[in-house]
Amino acid sequence: MRADWPIFILTLEGDEARRQPLLDQLAGMGLQWRLIYGVDGRRGLPAEYLSMIDRDAAHDRLKRPMTDSEFACALSHRQIYETIMDEGLDGALVLEDDAILTPDFPDFIRAGHHLTDTLALLDHCGGRVLPWQRKKAGRWLMYRPARPAWLCTGYTLCRNTAQELLRATIPINFVSDWPVDLYHLRAWLVVPRVVHHNPQGQGPSHLAQDRAIMGMQVPCKKKNSARFLKVNYYRGLLRRRLARPVDS
Numbered sequence: 126m127r128a129d130w131p132i133f134i135l136t137l138e139g140d141e142a143r144r145q146p147l148l149d150q151l152a153g154m155g156l157q158w159r160l161i162y163g164v165d166g167r168r169g170l171p172a173e174y175l176s177m178i179d180r181d182a183a184h185d186r187l188k189r190p191m192t193d194s195e196f197a198c199a200l201s202h203r204q205i206y207e208t209i210m211d212e213g214l215d216g217a218l219v220l221e222d223d224a225i226l227t228p229d230f231p232d233f234i235r236a237g238h239h240l241t242d243t244l245a246l247l248d249h250c251g252g253r254v255l256p257w258q259r260k261k262a263g264r265w266l267m268y269r270p271a272r273p274a275w276l277c278t279g280y281t282l283c284r285n286t287a288q289e290l291l292r293a294t295i296p297i298n299f300v301s302d303w304p305v306d307l308y309h310l311r312a313w314l315v316v317p318r319v320v321h322h323n324p325q326g327q328g329p330s331h332l333a334q335d336r337a338i339m340g341m342q343v344p345c346k347k348k349n350s351a352r353f354l355k356v357n358y359y360r361g362l363l364r365r366r367l368a369r370p371v372d373s
Contacts, residue, residue, distance in 0.1 A: 129240060130215065130281070132158040133208070135201055136222035137165050144222035154231040158220075161205060166197025174200055182298035191300065199301040202277060203294045206287040216240065216283040224248065224278045225321040233319045238262040239281040244312040246270075247279035248320035254371045260313075267313035268371055277302040279320030286310065316371055 132151070136144045144160075151158050164174060170193040177200065183191035202219075209217050218239050233239065239247075245267060246252075252274030259268045282290070293304045303312075 129237065130217050132156060132218045132220065133161045133205055134158050134220050134222055135161050135163050135205065138162055140222060147220065147222055147224055147226070150226045154226070156231060156234065161201075161208065163201025163204060164197040166193040166195075166200075169193050170196050177296050179296040179298040182296075186299050191298075195300050196297055199294065199297045199299070199304070202301045203291065203297065206282075206291045206294075209282075209284055209287040210291065214284060216281065216287075218247075218279075218281040219277070220279050220320065221277065223323060225323070227317075227319050227321060230319045233263075233265065233315075236263050238265060238315075241281050241313065242283055244280060244282045244286045244307070244310060246274060246276070246307075246312065246314050247281065248276050248318050248322055249274040249314050251275045252314050252371050253369060254314065256369055262315075265319075266316045268316060270307045270312060270314050273303070274307060274314055275302050276322060278322045314371055 134144060134147065148158070164171065170178070174196070178196050180191065183196075205217065205219055208214070218234075233247075239245065249270075251272075252268075252270045253272040254268035255271045256268075258271070259266050261267075289310065290305065298304070303310075
């Protein structure tokens with residue numbers, strides 16, 4: 126079975142064992158895929174990418190140093206957006222190589238629900254939504270995230286959104302999930318999820334250890350009080366207060 130959009134598997138050279146379970150799942154579902162080899166930051170960020178990142182801006186946004194592995198991950202996802210634009214694709218479905226597909230993943234694809242007009246997160250955590258901002262997609266629901274949702278284990282995006290994400294990642298100053306406000310991007314959270322991930326501390330992870338170390342090094346800074354003078358702050362505050370957790 127072919128998806129109308131290509132399925133990209135984001136992986137690293139030498140990670141054959143890590144990606145094999147996902148490839149076996151896809152093969153068993155009759156789905157085709159294409160491997161996209163990302164930037165390897167496990168031994169430090171390669172010098173040719175240093176001009177594409179902004180460590181100071183990343184520190185300001187994250188309130189801690191961003192690790193080389195995180196920069197490499199963000200650069201790797203940026204390669205996906207570039208591929209969509211360079212090849213003139215209408216969109217793509219993206220899976221990180223440790224993604225775990227649910228049994229109804231092929232039904233979701235067969236029904237064409239992955240052909241989004243913006244961005245749809247097939248896996249997500251921490252998202253809170255406004256319950257009335259949703260649409261039905263077969264036996265799934267899609268919600269607009271009113272508060273940040275995390276993870277880029279599996280997602281689908283159209284060409285226009287790839288272009289927006291490219292503009293937002295020049296230079297790289299935030300982690301791959303996500304450098305923009307998903308609400309303003311008009312993204313969607315798919316419920317129930319059709320892609321899962323290993324629980325934290327279980328399964329392979331190129332980021333967890335570095336993130337734990339960096340997270341312990343820097344105390345949280347006070348927020349800028351000037352935000353109270355902006356109308357958008359109060360609009361966002363109301364949206365966050367009304368948001369509810371989403372079952373996934």
